[in-house]
Amino acid sequence: MADGAGSHVYVGAAPWTGGEVGGLFRRKVAGGPWENVTSGVVGHVQAVTIDPVDPRTVFVGTADGPWRSRDAGDSWERLPFPERDVQIWSITVHPTRPKTIFAGASPVAVYRSDDGGDSWRRLPDPQVPERARMPFACRVMRIAVDPARPDEIYATLEVNGAIRSLDGGETWDDCSEPLVALAREPHLKSRILSDTDAEGMLDGHAVCVSGAAPGSVFLAVRMGVFRSDDQGMHWRDLEVGRFSPLTYARDIRVAPQDPKTFYACLSPAARSEDGSVYRSRDLGATWERFDRGVKAESTMMGVAPHAHDPDTVFATSRTGQVFGTTDGGRTWSESRLPDCRDVYAIAVG
Numbered sequence: 001m002a003d004g005a006g007s008h009v010y011v012g013a014a015p016w017t018g019g020e021v022g023g024l025f026r027r028k029v030a031g032g033p034w035e036n037v038t039s040g041v042v043g044h045v046q047a048v049t050i051d052p053v054d055p056r057t058v059f060v061g062t063a064d065g066p067w068r069s070r071d072a073g074d075s076w077e078r079l080p081f082p083e084r085d086v087q088i089w090s091i092t093v094h095p096t097r098p099k100t101i102f103a104g105a106s107p108v109a110v111y112r113s114d115d116g117g118d119s120w121r122r123l124p125d126p127q128v129p130e131r132a133r134m135p136f137a138c139r140v141m142r143i144a145v146d147p148a149r150p151d152e153i154y155a156t157l158e159v160n161g162a163i164r165s166l167d168g169g170e171t172w173d174d175c176s177e178p179l180v181a182l183a184r185e186p187h188l189k190s191r192i193l194s195d196t197d198a199e200g201m202l203d204g205h206a207v208c209v210s211g212a213a214p215g216s217v218f219l220a221v222r223m224g225v226f227r228s229d230d231q232g233m234h235w236r237d238l239e240v241g242r243f244s245p246l247t248y249a250r251d252i253r254v255a256p257q258d259p260k261t262f263y264a265c266l267s268p269a270a271r272s273e274d275g276s277v278y279r280s281r282d283l284g285a286t287w288e289r290f291d292r293g294v295k296a297e298s299t300m301m302g303v304a305p306h307a308h309d310p311d312t313v314f315a316t317s318r319t320g321q322v323f324g325t326t327d328g329g330r331t332w333s334e335s336r337l338p339d340c341r342d343v344y345a346i347a348v349g
Contacts, residue, residue, distance in 0.1 A: 007306065008072055009314050011322060011337060012045035012060060012345035021339040024048060024060055026073045029312060029326065029348065034337055037073035049091040050349035051116075052307055053098045058347075059117065061088030066103050068117050079117050089139045090155075095147040102169065104140025104155055112169055123165075126172035131180065132159045132194040132202050142206045148214035154232060156204030156219055159194070164217075164232045175232035176202060179221070182235060188223050206251045212259035213283055220249035225264055227284055240266065243287040244278055251302045257310040263290065265300040265315065275300025277315045279329070291315065294323050294332050302346040316346045 007029040015022040023038040024045045038045060038060070047061030056072045065081040066088050090104035103111040103120070110123045130138070138160045146152040153165040154175075161176025182188050183198035190200025203222035210216065217228045219235065224247045226235045241247045246266040255261035260283050267275035275296035278287045290313070298319040306312035314324040320337035337343065 007055070007309075007312070007349060009304075009322065009324065010048045010050070010058060010073065010347045011316050011320075011343060012048045013320065013337065013340040013343045014044035014046040014063070015342055016044070017342055020341045022342070024058075024073065025337050025340075027335070029306075029314075029324070031333070034335065036338075037069075038067075038076060041076050042067060044087075046087075046089050046344040047091050048345045048347045049093060050307065050347045051098065052093055052095075052349075055307070055349040059091045059093075059101070061091050061103065061345075063087050066091060066117065066120075079113075079120065081111070081120050082122055087139065089158075090142050092143040092145065094145050094150065096145075096150050102143045102145075102153065104143050106139030107137040108140055108157060108160070110140060110143065110155065110169055110172075123169040124171060126155075126163050126174075128157070128160055128163055128172075128174050128176065130160065131176065132196050132199045134159050134193050134199075141204055142208075144207045144209045144217070146209045146214060147211045152209075152215075152231065154207050154209060154217050156207040156221075157202075158205060159199060159203045161202045161204055162207065162217075162219055162232055166231070173232070175228070175235075178228075178233065178235045179226075182226075182237065183223075188237070190222055205249060206253075208252050208254050208262070210254050210259040210262075210283060216283075218252055218262065218284060220252040220264060222248055222270075225249050225252060225284060238284045240264070240278070240287055244276065244289070246274065246276055248272075248299070250275075250300060253303055253305055255305050255310065256307050263303045263305060263313065265303050267296075267299040270299060271318070272299045273297055275317055277303050277313070277323075290329050291323055291325075291332060292329060294334070296321060296323075301343055304346045304348040306348045308349075312348060314346055314348050316343050318343055322346070 044063035051057035094100035189197040279290035320340035
């Protein structure tokens, strides 16, 4: 059991639509008020990652590169990034090489640090074709590393599908053509802002890899949750709609203590008045609703299982409702961030 008094919940908000408060909000897992720990420092936080070795070290992705705190958010430093004004939408610590950190950007770019964030290098351009022209620049929403194959890296793009690297990020392969092919199925077509019915299948939000299934990749997109068993070369629909009336998948995470257990955020749409957290205990084959009694008032955006306590899981909606359980999902608490309407990220540790 983790020490709830010493653990924190962090939630990142970014007011891209204007008007509301942004930044990184923090409170104790055990409860208490929310505090904006980046007030006056950074106002857009769309990614937050806790160092798995030292939970007092927290990384955030902002509208101006990555920032780091070494004291659980009390103070911050902008990391020495090669470029200024780069929007960082994802930060991932390598599961077996914790000094190696990847950052995903908008427009699409991937950066790597091999010294815990003290220096960074922009990796070679993934060079993926533009398949869905959107009114915003495509962004790297999540990066995942296969813990059993430490040079295999996967990333999902909003809105352009998925890519992979088999050599630590030095070269990249496009994994999106099979997603486009799936969009030929009538129930997987979706066009909102572009000129292609494949837009929904390319609308990538999260990707994860489990140590229980090396070589398999799990992808959360607008149209649901998908799995590849050949390193992203083919995809199949896990048909989460068999278990949930909600299928818009915003997040998917592997439980740190059990690689067969996944958590996923499901909602009706990008901006909606509903959302839920579902759990699978068999690598995504079946799902059950996990957040019993929760009533989300907007799209569920992120879920965060605690790194050391399997009973502690938190989730957040787009408008700043934060839900948490410390008893394995039997009971839930709810709190609300102040003046937030665009929440993107959550982490617990």
